[in-house]
Amino acid sequence: MENSSIIGSLLLIILVPATMFVGMPIIYPSLQADPNSTGILIQEKHKSVNTIAAISDWATIQYYDVQDTHLAITIQNNSKILAMFSSPYLLVISDDFGPNEALIFNIALNIGTGTKRDTRIEYTELGNDLASARHIGGNMFILCETENLPAGTYNVTVSWTSKSTVNNPVGTNQLQFSSMFQKPQRTLWVQEIKG
Numbered sequence: 001m002e003n004s005s006i007i008g009s010l011l012l013i014i015l016v017p018a019t020m021f022v023g024m025p026i027i028y029p030s031l032q033a034d035p036n037s038t039g040i041l042i043q044e045k046h047k048s049v050n051t052i053a054a055i056s057d058w059a060t061i062q063y064y065d066v067q068d069t070h071l072a073i074t075i076q077n078n079s080k081i082l083a084m085f086s087s088p089y090l091l092v093i094s095d096d097f098g099p100n101e102a103l104i105f106n107i108a109l110n111i112g113t114g115t116k117r118d119t120r121i122e123y124t125e126l127g128n129d130l131a132s133a134r135h136i137g138g139n140m141f142i143l144c145e146t147e148n149l150p151a152g153t154y155n156v157t158v159s160w161t162s163k164s165t166v167n168n169p170v171g172t173n174q175l176q177f178s179s180m181f182q183k184p185q186r187t188l189w190v191q192e193i194k195g
Helices: 004-028
Strands: 041-049 052-054 062-074 079-093 101-110 115-122 134-145 152-162 175-179 186-194
Touching: 052 062, 052 152, 062 079, 062 186, 079 101, 079 115, 079 152, 101 134, 115 134, 134 152, 152 186
Parallel strands: none
Antiparallel strands: 041 186, 052 175, 062 152, 079 134, 079 175, 079 186, 101 115, 101 152
């Protein structure tokens, strides 16, 4: 009796998935992917970095690449690129920072086609009574998608610049891709999507 129940269990384990694999597309033809349809993920790359990256508050118009935060992707003809960047961040504000000053940092997710998405982190002190240095943390997420592109290799980078206006010694305030409470990790994902 035990052998027949073991054989029956094995047959169920093998036959049920095989029947579903063959039978479901017949019963539900929409489950079969059309190779000419759009929106299908073709490939994905990602890079995670566990180091601190920082930019100081000097005023500049030039963007600088965030260290170790870049990827290259080679795509087929008529595909889109979807890029995503996430990281915890920390504003490190000196005790010299005062009223009428502003910390402004622009961060850009760039795709080698000239497509980019910008975001901004800004801090302004409203009061006159400043006690000490401050650390303000948060999380950042930037998403950017291109139109259909020709075949080729495209570079995806993250860059940043400071637009800060400070009276205290320049360079004493920073934006860091890091966290006070966890191991810092900034991640860049890049996907090729059939257009």
